[in-house]
Amino acid sequence: MDNIIVQSSSHSYQIIVAENIRFQIKKYVTKDYSSIMVVTDDQVAKLYLDDILSNFSDDQVYSVIIPSGEQSKSFETYYKLQTEALKHKLDRKSLIIALGGGVVGDLAGFVAATFLRGIDYIQVPTTILAHDSSVGGKVAINHELGKNLIGSFYPPVAVIYDVETLNSLSPSEIRSGYAELVKEALISNAYFFEEILATNLADLSNQVLIDHLKKGIRVKAEIVESDEKEAGIRKFLNLGHTLAHALEAELGYGVITHGEAVAIGTLFAMSVSEETFDVTLPYEEFKQWLIENEYPLQLPSLDIEKLIHIMKLDKKVVNHKIQMVLMKAIGQLVVVEIDDEKLHCFLKKFISELMDK
Structure with missing residues (x-):
């Protein structure tokens, strides 16, 4: 497997592009995390959420499903995800997994960047578009006056790209x-x-x-x-x-x-x-x-x-x-x-x- 390594100012991370690797995500989770929260949308959840959850024990992982679409890159959804993270008692040794396209990746990445001043997150892109947004650590939400105006530079700890998930794209x-x-x-x-x-x-x-x-x-x-x-x-x-x-x-x-x-x-x-x-x-x-x-x-x-x-x-x-x-x-x-x-x-x-x- 020809992996790509990106060196950010804080750490290096792998980008793995292959078929069927959503069933091997645990292999690439290199730290012992206290808990994991998977963020996805209502379209992707029906297709791939169970595949991701099957990598982990039930008492370790939680999932939050948001509405699909650009409208979810809002302060309201961002606040909801922060609330869910607090309800599930995520801490500084927790992990967020962003399962979805660019909207989920940007939103979940911004939640990770700001929850308890920053916790780890992994990008699991499920769209072709997200090959771009998942790499480089730009995370954000939209404001009604413009796109991506509220955000941060915050690199993931890995990008795990299962191209088989792209077969379901419109x-x-x-x-x-x-x-x-x-x-x-x-x-x-x-x-x-x-x-x-x-x-x-x-x-x-x-x-x-x-x-x-x-x-x-x-x-x-x-x-x-x-x-x-x-x-x-x-x-x-x-x-x-x-x-x-x-x-x-x-x-x-x-x-x-x-x-x-x-x-x-x-x-x-x-x-x-x-x-x-x-x-x-x-x-x-x-x-x-x-x-x-x-x-x-x-x-x-x-x-x-x-x-x-x-x-x-x-x-x-x-x-x-x-x-x-x-x-x-x-x-x-x-x-x-x-x-x-x-x-x-x-x-x-x-x-x-x-x-x-």
Whole structure:
């Protein structure tokens, strides 16, 4: 098994990607924990919760099930999980296991980061999208004014990724996850990007998926090791997210998936990059791949000024100026400050082109 090791400022942790390893989780729980709380959602619980619980004795482990969807990344759900941890008498030698997609991972990770000033947690991703969110230790909940505005940097003690759980994903969740793999390919190299463009998401084999996941995870792992707190190149991982987060907030969380919003945001970043740097990027090829794989590119009527206002609430904004990750070429990214007037023009042109697709 080809495991990936990530070195954070506090500790190193393994990322294990394989089939059927949800039945071997106890093997990777290296400490003698006083108790374990598994956090999952109501969709994943029906499929995989019993598999996880079977690893441990009944008197040692508890489970909490939250509603599925982005709406659960709220202060109310966060507070509920803190209450459950207290009711079950978790202590500083307890463990939280986050079983699910990015919402569960972000939420349970933030609970772990703040319960008794921090306890261990393990990520057990069950979506393609969570290959990105489960690595690097960024944990958070949403505020009604923006996504992931309340959070912390808090690495897990392990990421255990059973790709067999991905077989139950809906087409929209597969699209969502692959948008983040596209992002990592664009950060990395043209070969990886072309591999993805040659992939039909309706006909994925586990072997192709494992290969793409490992490549994407290695891209992210290398970046977060060198820039854990997002002071430099880790900002490149926000490619496509400036517009994506604004779309999610404006349309309503859950109307389109996070990854579908990132796909639109990445296409927008390509468009802005071409105009800003007078370069030719694979914009049309990427747009065609999105269409062929049924990404929802048709947006409802949007108020551009309102979108810009939401974008300016993003945590990456500096001195009220929007910072966008742009590309001079695949593998050559930069962070550029975009003023409101230019951003308005870019958005107007981009949204018009999408409507004409």
